[in-house]
Amino acid sequence: MNPQLLLSRIRVVLCRPSHPGNIGAAARAMKTMGLSSLYLVEPKQFPDPEADVRATGAVDVLQASKITSSLKEALAGTIFAVALSARQRDLGPEIGAPRETVARLLREAEQGEVALVFGNETMGLSNEEILHCQAAVTIPTNPDFSSLNLGSAVQVLCYESRMAAFAGQPPIRVLGVTPFASPPATLDEVEGLYGHLEKVMTDTGFYNPEQPGRLMPKLRRLFGRVRLEKDEINILRGVLASTQVKTGYGRKD
Amino acid sequence: MNPQLLLSRIRVVLCRPSHPGNIGAAARAMKTMGLSSLYLVEPKQFPDPEADVRATGAVDVLQASKITSSLKEALAGTIFAVALSARQRDLGPEIGAPRETVARLLREAEQGEVALVFGNETMGLSNEEILHCQAAVTIPTNPDFSSLNLGSAVQVLCYESRMAAFAGQPPIRVLGVTPFASPPATLDEVEGLYGHLEKVMTDTGFYNPEQPGRLMPKLRRLFGRVRLEKDEINILRGVLASTQVKTGYGRKD
Numbered sequence: 001m002n003p004q005l006l007l008s009r010i011r012v013v014l015c016r017p018s019h020p021g022n023i024g025a026a027a028r029a030m031k032t033m034g035l036s037s038l039y040l041v042e043p044k045q046f047p048d049p050e051a052d053v054r055a056t057g058a059v060d061v062l063q064a065s066k067i068t069s070s071l072k073e074a075l076a077g078t079i080f081a082v083a084l085s086a087r088q089r090d091l092g093p094e095i096g097a098p099r100e101t102v103a104r105l106l107r108e109a110e111q112g113e114v115a116l117v118f119g120n121e122t123m124g125l126s127n128e129e130i131l132h133c134q135a136a137v138t139i140p141t142n143p144d145f146s147s148l149n150l151g152s153a154v155q156v157l158c159y160e161s162r163m164a165a166f167a168g169q170p171p172i173r174v175l176g177v178t179p180f181a182s183p184p185a186t187l188d189e190v191e192g193l194y195g196h197l198e199k200v201m202t203d204t205g206f207y208n209p210e211q212p213g214r215l216m217p218k219l220r221r222l223f224g225r226v227r228l229e230k231d232e233i234n235i236l237r238g239v240l241a242s243t244q245v246k247t248g249y250g251r252k253d
Numbered sequence: 254m255n256p257q258l259l260l261s262r263i264r265v266v267l268c269r270p271s272h273p274g275n276i277g278a279a280a281r282a283m284k285t286m287g288l289s290s291l292y293l294v295e296p297k298q299f300p301d302p303e304a305d306v307r308a309t310g311a312v313d314v315l316q317a318s319k320i321t322s323s324l325k326e327a328l329a330g331t332i333f334a335v336a337l338s339a340r341q342r343d344l345g346p347e348i349g350a351p352r353e354t355v356a357r358l359l360r361e362a363e364q365g366e367v368a369l370v371f372g373n374e375t376m377g378l379s380n381e382e383i384l385h386c387q388a389a390v391t392i393p394t395n396p397d398f399s400s401l402n403l404g405s406a407v408q409v410l411c412y413e414s415r416m417a418a419f420a421g422q423p424p425i426r427v428l429g430v431t432p433f434a435s436p437p438a439t440l441d442e443v444e445g446l447y448g449h450l451e452k453v454m455t456d457t458g459f460y461n462p463e464q465p466g467r468l469m470p471k472l473r474r475l476f477g478r479v480r481l482e483k484d485e486i487n488i489l490r491g492v493l494a495s496t497q498v499k500t501g502y503g504r505k506d
Contacts, residue, residue, distance in 0.1 A: 031395060032401045032405070056400060058398065145285055149281060152278075152404070197492070204498075206495035222479060243496040
């Protein structure tokens with residue numbers, strides 16, 4: 001299925017959010033990752049200018065958001081819901097890792113609407129709310145400071161959703177091609193550089209061909225790792241030649 | 254290596270952040286994922302109460318943060334730096350996906366300090382700043398709305414770092430087996446090489462600082478790809494110095 005369509009089937013549900021700024025941040029996080037369906041269950045303060053400010057260019061997501069009075073209502077029409085939860089709850093669904101759980105979310109999204117459910121900033125989700133969900137997920141955190149911001153938690157799970165939706169497709173359009181890359185140097189051009197280097201180093205006394213040691217092998221190892229391009233050979237040989245021309249201790253060869 | 258130790262070796266560097274709230278959000282994002290080393294390059298407004306508010310329990314990260322006047326200074330002592338960049342830059346390092354790039358970051362962290370480098374909220378990183386980094390990463394976003402919040406970008410890459418650090422499989426060593434390998438050079442040692450090269454090229458007339466063109470960026474691109482080792486810096490600077498000593502057109506510096 002088309003990745004964009006899959007992402008459009010994921011609802012983000014925020015239960016009883018306290019801070020309008022977090023609602024705005026969640027909207028922005030969603031839109032950057034290609035999600036757009038936001039549900040707010042009993043938001044303490046919404047709409048609010050602070051939400052608009054934090055949403056920046058994602059105010060459209062806020063404007064299209066739906067406000068409900070219960071999680072049950074926000075989940076109407078969905079076929080699968082994942083609760084974000086920091087700990088295993090009595091009778092609650094087993095807690096999984098983000099990558100695996102999101103992979104399942106997207107498999108389910110092939111069949112219909114699904115949801116990512118987030119609790120209140122301080123209290124998280126109630127046990128009753130968790131029981132409305134079929135799976136639970138924890139974002140691994142530092143055990144000494146697990147206080148992930150609500151907007152950040154939305155960002156991480158939306159990011160994982162996008163990564164999963166586009167898995168197998170090149171997500172980045174410009175991979176590989178540096179605009180200024182020149183064609184790769186041929187091995188004989190690289191040999192020409194080594195010969196030039198050796199000549200200059202011999203002339204300056206830095207290298208003694210009678211006692212070669214490991215100097216040339218080390219330089220070969222260095223430039224062998226870099227996959228030199230034609231332009232780069234020209235630059236390096238230009239530098240070498242300039243030290244020769246300037247001083248006359250050797251000739252450009 | 255211990256995952257916590259690996260994470261402690263990652264510096265988060267924010268270049269010219271405009272909004273103190275984002276600095277606070279970044280600190281909180283870092284701490285939730287077990288990172289603690291924050292560098293601020295010319296922050297517009299810091300310290301600031303808004304930073305403390307958004308950091309909540311991560312004010313300690315803010316208090317321990319280091320303020321520098323350049324990216325170069327913030328990277329001193331690191332051996333590898335990844336730039337966050339939305340697009341491929343002229344001569345900049347190739348852009349990779351988050352998971353692969355962070356995996357490499359953690360492999361490098363086995364050898365020494367590393368950095369994740371973030372640009373200004375509006376402008377991103379300058380081309381010159383990107384050239385101080387050996388790799389670049391893009392967080393895949395909705396092409397119609399790619400405006401990821403700075404704190405969110407920090408959150409996503411710190412989250413990927415934690416996921417990778419705790420992945421349980423020992424990072425693959427790519428280059429570790431060469432008998433000649435010496436410890437990686439720090440980025441300030443690499444800067445020393447660039448300075449030395451520039452001096453020699455200027456003295457020979459190969460390079461005109463008044464009309465710099467693309468010569469230095471191209472050399473940075475070349476050596477940025479190779480991950481120089483300490484021994485290699487010594488050899489290259491030895492070669493440069495030998496051309497100076499021999500002929501007296503410059504002095505070893």
